[in-house]
Amino acid sequence: MRHAHTVAQVREAEAVLLARLPEGALMQRAAHGLAHAILDLLGSAYGRRVLLLVGSGDNGGDALYAGAVLARRGCAVDARLLSERVHEGGLAALRAAGGRVVGDIATRPDVVVDGIVGIGGRPGLRPDAAAALAQVRGVPLVAVDTPSGVDVDTGELPDDHVVADLTVTFGTHKVAHLVDPAAHACGAVHLVDLGLGPVLPTADVEALQPADVARLLPRPASDAQKYARGVVGVRAGSAEYPGAALLSVAGAASGLAGMVRYVGEPAVADRVRAAHPEVVGAGRVQAWVVGSGGGEHAGTELTAALADGVPTVVDADALAHVTGPLPETTVLTPHAGELARMLGVERTEVEATPLAHARRAATTYGCVVLLKGRRTLVAAPDGRVRVTETGTPWLATAGAGDVLGGLVGALLAAGLSSYDAASVGSWLHGAAASLASDGGPLVAGDVAHAIAEGVRGLPRP
Missing domain, CATH: 3.40.50.10260 (YjeF N-terminal domain)
Known part of the structure; x- marks a missing residue:
């Protein structure tokens, strides 16, 4: 560390x-x-x-x-x-x-x-x-x-x-x-x-190092079965933004949880299953990912996810429907502009003082806040903060945040605390981006595909 x-x-x-x-x-x-x-x-x-x-x-x-x-x-x-x-x-x-x-x-x-x-x-x-x-x-x-x-x-x-x-x-x-x-x-x-x-x-x-990630990362036991490894549900995407569903599921289906369920509009669900045949439909989950590309339905999907009483990643469109304290197992994943709107300040204020605003948001909403940026901050309500040092400037690309939300959701379903899931997920997301980029441009799907390689590259715990 x-x-x-x-x-x-x-x-x-x-x-x-x-x-x-x-x-x-x-x-x-x-x-x-x-x-x-x-x-x-x-x-x-x-x-x-x-x-x-x-x-x-x-x-x-x-x-x-x-x-x-x-x-x-x-x-x-x-x-x-x-x-x-x-x-x-x-x-x-x-x-x-x-x-x-x-x-x-x-x-x-x-x-x-x-x-x-x-x-x-x-x-x-x-x-x-x-x-x-x-x-x-x-x-x-x-x-x-x-x-x-x-x-x-x-x-x-x-x-x-x-x-x-x-x-x-x-x-x-x-x-x-x-x-x-x-x-x-x-x-x-x-x-x-x-x-x-x-x-x-x-x-x-503090900032996680590879050995810390290797120690925290959930690994299947010798007698593991898919349900024991965790089931993550994704409520993302819409007819207007179907790609958000595909990318959120890609992050969730990176192999870190035992199963992924997708809940959404039928036409979008068909596209998800075509791209990810291992993904199944509605059912019991250990964690939800909600909001990316949800459009006008994001508020309804957030309410449904929170009603399950399981850890939940709240991203993108769903963030606009967060109005008060949330369960401590929740992870909010705003960028600077989204956090500014949530706190009623200007984006430039968040960018100038990200540590103070990430901590304020974690206290205000009573849960973990993952503030995305060049140095992503993961803030807990008790004042602890982890900084992500992995990544590449090429990661500033459309859809990368959707992949991150799915990845964090998978780690929640696999049993990590909200603080560990957010910080380990952010670290792996940045490491995968660096691997996929190899010094050149990338797209969000490349990041999802490189997550497994990032895990394989970790030292043995």
């Missing part, structure tokens, strides 16, 4: 560790990890030019000590000081290693190191820092811990902030590394282990 801690949690853990270590040991670990990550990015050291942008916090100290390591390796290291007060020990180490302090950026560097604002700083950048960054626009940039200016605990972005190619963080991931829009500004993220793990508290924000 990849855990993302808040600034307060990190500071508390660091204080415990600092009491056990010699003075300066933690910063030296961070600085050497940072320096080696920069060397990996540069590919070589001798003759390469490195510019440090240094503020007053510990991130500036990390940058200065890393600059000293790089200077000793043969890099030409310049430091532009953006505060009258910087880390004295780090500055002395840089000068002793042959690094320089410069008042202006006269020579274009090979890499810029952002040590402007620490994780405890306020979001945004001062004008002098923004001006210095503007002078080196286009140069690869490495952020120390988090890109300066981002809101570390929320993943939100002010108007002025650093956009990094690589972020080197220490001890643990922070919320801004996982949650958009700040995660996008981090670029690639490299974690330097400082030994904080044993003293860190439980994190409310």
Whole structure:
């Protein structure tokens, strides 16, 4: 599991560790990890030019000590000081290693190191820092811990902030590394282990890794039969949108549940059975998927599904008929526009602050909310959130959400909790898309067909 801690949690853990270590040991670990990550990015050291942008916090100290390591390796290291007060020990180490302090950026560097604002700083950048960054626009940039200016605990972005190619963080991931829009500004993220793990508290924000998915995924027992593996029902599609039914069923019929039932208009049902001969008609189910392409009938279908008292995935057209708290076994799967309408806010607000709005929706409706996006968020009413890191930009294609809803429904029917089904389903959906895409375009049906391959690629639990 990849855990993302808040600034307060990190500071508390660091204080415990600092009491056990010699003075300066933690910063030296961070600085050497940072320096080696920069060397990996540069590919070589001798003759390469490195510019440090240094503020007053510990991130500036990390940058200065890393600059000293790089200077000793043969890099030409310049430091532009953006505060009258910087880390004295780090500055002395840089000068002793042959690094320089410069008042202006006269020579274009090979890499810029952002040590402007620490994780405890306020979001945004001062004008002098923004001006210095503007002078080196286009140069690869490495952020120390988090890109300066981002809101570390929320993943939100002010108007002025650093956009990094690589972020080197220490001890643990922070919320801004996982949650958009700040995660996008981090670029690639490299974690330097400082030994904080044993003293860190439980994190409310986390991201599943392949081993976690393998452990959570329901697998048939040696004596399994189709009913024991779970039956998922799909109420989706209409005469106007028959494709939604086909794609929802494709996600549900990916083999993760024992049986799929389809309930819908006769003409649509005929098309579903033609494409998926293993799908059967109405009957008892362990979970429902409702809403995709449902049109004017979506409200009626939602009422019928909820009346069964089983876990239910509510998607697309059915979301417009959600008016109050739902059973805690429900999973809502809106995109930003749909969630904005449900919460009575503008779409831009949801896109700017997705973590806050996903949590608000989970509390408002009393169930799990899967907010679709580049970094999909799965929020539980108790405040826990899982972030999906799998996927590809090619996944932004019509019908992909229908497949996702069916997949989550299958996992619910197979016995996962709503929180686990939503987060495992989202992870598998993104992984399947990457496999199907292989770097190129795809359509939603390709994602459904690649789910089995994604499962086969998981490590053995």
